[in-house]
Amino acid sequence: MRLPVVESLLNSNPKSAYVKDDDERLPIHWAVAYNHLPVVELLVASKNFDPDVEDGSGWTPLMIAASLKDASGDAIIELLIRKGADVSAKSNSGQNALHFASSKNNISTVRALIANKCSxxxxxxxxxxxxxxxxxxxxxxxxxxxxxxxxxxxxxxxxxxxxxxxxxxxxxxxxxxxxxxxxxxxxxxxxxxxxxxxxxxxxxxxxxxxxxxxxxxxxxxxxxxxxxxxxxxxxxxxxxxx
The missing domain is CATH 1.25.40.20 (Ankyrin repeat-containing domain)
Structure with a gap:
């Protein structure tokens, strides 16, 4: 997911940021999953961005970021929280971001989430x-x-x-x-x-x-x-x- 390509697509069709795939994932979900911070920054700046948008499993971008290996999603989490992401959101299985961060042994992520009132x-x-x-x-x-x-x-x-x-x-x-x-x-x-x-x-x-x-x-x-x-x-x- 290259930044110039994403910029070009959004410029030609801003609504492409809100097209879901078969798993009900938006480009923001994929950008977070692949830890592409510049693309995430571009997408969160788009009009009517929803930081708590869910995919088919009820995962928000914050949950995906909390699950990234070696706590590599911490910068994205900080950005999403600044954009108003709900740290209390739960997936379809009832898990919040702390469940995912704990499963991945992401200690810095756990600390950041708790500091932002994730229960x-x-x-x-x-x-x-x-x-x-x-x-x-x-x-x-x-x-x-x-x-x-x-x-x-x-x-x-x-x-x-x-x-x-x-x-x-x-x-x-x-x-x-x-x-x-x-x-x-x-x-x-x-x-x-x-x-x-x-x-x-x-x-x-x-x-x-x-x-x-x-x-x-x-x-x-x-x-x-x-x-x-x-x-x-x-x-x-x-x-x-x-």
């Missing part, structure tokens, strides 16, 4: 909060941000009865599980199948983090099984597990 307390249609997404990818920095800055509840359950602790342990993320436990996660909560979080640990997985991103966790995790790491670290931290 960390919104559940999607699966009953998941952004903290469930952060736990699933094992992001300690995002978990801390959602808890401390976003005031996310730590023991909220999704449609399967999973807390963020269940999610972190099921995915083999030892440091994330320890952070959640230290933040008040209840190890005695059971999911819809009656399982404790510690019972979901994938014993055959190995935690490959060379260093946990927490001052308290300096132990090398190389070649240590997740359950062993969680149990040993919890004991050292004075956390009682069942």
């Amino acid at each position: 960390a307390r919104v559940k999607d249609k699966r009953g998941q909060l952004p903290i469930h997404r952060a736990a699933a990818v094992g992001s300690v920095p995002i978990l801390k941000t959602l808890l401390e800055e976003g005031k996310s509840p730590v023991n909220a359950t999704d449609a399967d009865g999973y807390t963020a602790l269940h999610q972190a342990i099921a995915e083999g993320h030892g440091p994330a599980a320890i952070l959640l436990l230290k933040s008040g996660a209840d190890p005695l909560k059971r999911d819809s199948d009656g399982k404790l979080a510690i019972e979901l640990v994938p014993d055959d997985k190995v935690c490959f983090h060379s260093r946990a991103k927490m001052p308290e966790l300096t132990l090398s995790l190389s070649n240590q099984k997740v359950k062993q790491f969680i149990l040993q670290t919890a004991e050292r931290e004075g956390i009682e597990l069942p």
Whole structure:
């Protein structure tokens, strides 16, 4: 998507900015998806631009930007918010931009969204909060941000009865599980199948983090099984597990 081509098309037919494709996506959705900031700047300056226009899945440009790899959509998010984008908008699946940013491990995006009042307390249609997404990818920095800055509840359950602790342990993320436990996660909560979080640990997985991103966790995790790491670290931290 080259800027001169887009400029030429808009000059010849300004209404082309509002032509939807089969997925109900406008040029703004595609410009954001491909992280073409100059084209985005051009499109948002067009007459009657709607920063909250949705595609067929209910995704707004802000949500797409929050999902870009390595937080590369942050500049676009800043622009969209200046143009009045609603950070509280939800997709057809009930997810807000924080769900998407957390899933992609975009810590700077998460911080920017929370600073602009995007709620960390919104559940999607699966009953998941952004903290469930952060736990699933094992992001300690995002978990801390959602808890401390976003005031996310730590023991909220999704449609399967999973807390963020269940999610972190099921995915083999030892440091994330320890952070959640230290933040008040209840190890005695059971999911819809009656399982404790510690019972979901994938014993055959190995935690490959060379260093946990927490001052308290300096132990090398190389070649240590997740359950062993969680149990040993919890004991050292004075956390009682069942």
